Amino acid sequence: MMLPPRFTPRSALxxxxxxxxxxxxxxxxxxxxxxxxxxxxxxxxxxxxxxxTQTYVNVSERDELLSSARFAIERLNREVRNAVPNSIRVLxxxxxxxxxxxxxxxxxxxxxxxxTPEAPRTDLSVIRIIDNNDNNYxxxxxxxxxxxxxxPILPNGNDIYLPANAKTFAMARYxxxxxxxxxxxxxxxAFSEHSPTNRAYIFNSPVSFCIEDNGANMYRYxxxxxxxxxxxxxxxxxxxxxxxxxxxNSGIPAFVLQHATLQRNxxxxxxxxxxxxxxxxxxxxxxxxxINNVP
Numbered sequence: 001m002m003l004p005p006r007f008t009p010r011s012a013l014x015x016x017x018x019x020x021x022x023x024x025x026x027x028x029x030x031x032x033x034x035x036x037x038x039x040x041x042x043x044x045x046x047x048x049x050x051x052x053t054q055t056y057v058n059v060s061e062r063d064e065l066l067s068s069a070r071f072a073i074e075r076l077n078r079e080v081r082n083a084v085p086n087s088i089r090v091l092x093x094x095x096x097x098x099x100x101x102x103x104x105x106x107x108x109x110x111x112x113x114x115x116t117p118e119a120p121r122t123d124l125s126v127i128r129i130i131d132n133n134d135n136n137y138x139x140x141x142x143x144x145x146x147x148x149x150x151x152p153i154l155p156n157g158n159d160i161y162l163p164a165n166a167k168t169f170a171m172a173r174y175x176x177x178x179x180x181x182x183x184x185x186x187x188x189x190a191f192s193e194h195s196p197t198n199r200a201y202i203f204n205s206p207v208s209f210c211i212e213d214n215g216a217n218m219y220r221y222x223x224x225x226x227x228x229x230x231x232x233x234x235x236x237x238x239x240x241x242x243x244x245x246x247x248x249n250s251g252i253p254a255f256v257l258q259h260a261t262l263q264r265n266x267x268x269x270x271x272x273x274x275x276x277x278x279x280x281x282x283x284x285x286x287x288x289x290x291i292n293n294v295p
Contacts, residue, residue: 061276061277062276062281065246065274065276065283066274066283068244068245068246068274069244069272069274069283069285071243071244072218072243072244072272073270073272073285073287075220075243076099076209076270076287076289077287077289079101079103079207080099080101080268080289080291081289081290081291081292082103082104082132082292082293083101083102083103083104083291083293084101084102084103084104084149084152084160084201084203084293085152085153085201085260085266085291085293085294085295086152086153086154086155086156086157086158086159086160086259086260086266086295087101087102087152087157087160087161087203087206088100088101088156088157088257088266088268088291089101089156089157089230089257090255090256090257091230091232092253092255093232095212095214095232096210096211096212096232096233097210097211097212097215097249097253097254097255098208098209098210098211098230098232098233098255099208099209099210099254099255099257099268099270100157100206100207100208100230101157101206101207102157102160102203102205102206102207103203103204103207104132104201104202104203104293105131105132105137105146105202105203105204106129106130106131106132106137106201106202107199107200107201107202107293108126108127108128108129108181108199108200108202109126109127109197109198109199109200110124110125110126110127110150110195110198110199110200111125111126111127111180111198112124112125113125113150113191113194113200114189114190114191115190115191115192115193115194116166116190116191116192117190118190119188119190120187120188120189120190121188121189121190122172122184122185122186122187122188122189123182123183123184123185124148124182124183124184124185124200125180125181125182126180126181126182126183126200127179127180127181128176128178128179128180128181129174129176129181129202136176137174137176137202138174139171139173139174139202140173141172141173141184142173144171144172144173144174145204145205146170146171146202146203146204147168147169147170147171147202147203147204148168148169148171148183148185148200148201148202149167149168149169149200149201149202149203150167150191150193150194150195150199150200150201151167151191151193151194151195151196151199151295152167152168152201152295153295155259155260160226161206161226161227161228162228165192166189166190166191166192167191167192167193169185169186169187169189169191170185170186171183171184171185171186171202172184172185172186183200195295196295199295201293205222205223205224205225205226206222206224206225206226207220207221207222208220208221208222208224208233209221209243209255210233211247211249211254212233214250215247215248215249215250215251215252216245216246216247216248216249216250217242217244217245217247218242218243218244218245218247218254218272219233219240219241219242219243220240220241220243221233221238221239221240222238222239222241223237223238223239224237224238224239244272244274246274246275246276247272247273247274247275248273248274248275248279248282249271249272249273252271252273253271254270254271254272255268255269255270256268256269256271257269260291260294264290265290265291265292265294266290266291267288267289267290267291268288268289268291269286269287269288269289270285270286270287270288270289271284271285271286271287272284272285273285
């Protein structure tokens with residue numbers, strides 16, 4: 001009997017033909033080619049991930065730098081703009097650049113004060129005082145550490161920091177009474193001059209912003225009292241706060257004061273240079289602050 005043409009008896013299959021049917025896979029050359037292709041793809045993907053990560057880090061660092069710069073400039077703007085007239089002075093040495101001023105707590109219009117050659121007295125009659133936060137001003141007997149100044153016109157704070165000029169006196173208390181009030185001084189005093197607008201300023205303590213650490217950091221100092229000569233920071237008892245870092249103001253004037261004239265108010269020019277990436281990138285903030293208050 002004849003077998004079908006495509007049928008082969010099981011016994012007719014040889015050992016070599018069975019092995020050929022069972023061997024399935026890649027050759028060595030194919031595996032090498034695949035490994036090379038995967039390696040090239042891995043290098044490309046790794047480079048892309050590294051570039052993306054570095055870009056994210058750079059953007060984050062730049063944003064942090066700009067945020068720090070904006071905070072420092074805005075803080076300076078807010079505080080310096082509200083300074084007592086002519087209380088600003090600048091100190092520049094080989095190690096420090098400092099801007100000192102006296103922040104205003106409140107201001108008012110007086111109706112009756114003692115002015116030389118009148119007899120000195122302790123009381124000042126004023127319009128009811130509202131502080132800078134739109135709250136009723138409070139200065140209670142026994143806990144009042146504030147000062148009142150009338151017509152401080154000398155530059156560099158001489159009418160604020162020099163008691164002999166009879167422009168600034170310590171307060172004992174403030175007593176409101178309806179739409180008016182009374183400021184009581186610690187001692188009988190007479191102011192040296194009237195203010196053309198009958199304006200009186202109330203304040204507590206000076207503040208300093210200083211560039212130090214070789215021009216790398218800016219600090220805020222407070223709670224150190226009045227000094228006739230502007231002092232360097234880090235004095236015992238000062239409250240010190242870091243305001244900005246990553247600065248490079250070594251050799252760059254950070255604070256320049258232009259005193260008030262008959263045509264304009266005082267102006268403080270502020271120039272801060274912020275750097276990153278070891279100084280390879282920098283941004284300079286050049287800002288002018290106009291002092292709102294006038295004597």
